[in-house]
Amino acid sequence: MLRFAKLLAKLFVGFLVLSLALVLVYRVVPVPVTATMLFDPNGITKDWEPLSNIDRNLVSAVIAAEDGKFCTHDGFDREAIEEALRRNMEGGLIRGGSTISQQTAKNVFLWQGGGYIRKGFEAWFTFLIEKLWGKRRIMEVYLNVAETGIGTYGAEAGAQRYFNHSANRLSRTEAARMAAALPLPKERSVNNPTGFTRRYGNTIAARIGVVRRDGLDTCIYG
Structure with a gap:
């Protein structure tokens, strides 16, 4: 039992050191690849860009769609988590309530x-990136x-892929459509959205103005 306890202790310390090292490295170095990419049977098409080269419309759109409290929470939206738990207890579609920080960590x-x-x-890595990266870096990594x-x-x-031009000049409509498809990018059309995706995209486009008006992206743009 003592040997087993020592082994567990070593594994625990090793995990802490490794996780901290990875977070510190990715604080400044672009993330080269993720597990999701490696296991994607469709291959990988990607092109890392600093946040300064990504249109603000997309930042505002993902905040409007995914995490309206991004600039004010500590990585966890407790109200959203409680609401998700309540709905899940009632049955039906499982809901997550994850923030952009949690999604980035995952x-x-x-x-x-x-x-x-x-x-x-996920909670551990979310805590680390909130403390060591800050909001701007979290958003930059998320969008890449x-x-x-x-x-x-x-x-x-x-x-x-969708608009044949760089992400540094996305219109509100384009940004909103990309944000609307993010939860299910393999199933939701960006170029020719219909039904729910089209309506949701229009709602996000309208909310971009609310994000700017209420300063919901001030942690990124000051």
Whole structure:
């Protein structure tokens, strides 16, 4: 038992050191690849761009669509988590309530899919990136590793795929359509959205103005 306890202690310390080292490296170095990319049977198309080369419309759109409290929470939106738990207890469609910070932690360091073990690791990495990266870097990484289409990752590759131009000049409509497709990029059309995706995209486009008016992106643009 003593040997087993020592082994567990070494593994725990090793994990802490490795996770801290990775977070510190990715604080300044572009993320080269993620588990999601490696296991994508459709291949990988990506092109890392600094946040300064990504149109503000897309930043505002993902805040409007994914995480309106991005600039004010500490990585976890407790009200959203409680609401998701309540709805899940009632049955039906499982909802997550994840913030952009949590999604970034999952996308960069972990694997897709649910489970309490992964959620525990996700919470740890979310805590680390909030403390060591800050909001601007979290958004930059998120917009470069998020799946934006079949075999397509990041804002730049997505913009080139759908609109044939760089992510540094996305219109509100274009940004909103990309944000609307983010949760299910393999299933939701960006170029010719219909039904829910089209309506949701129009709603996000309208909310971009609210994000600017209410300063919901001030942690990024000051």
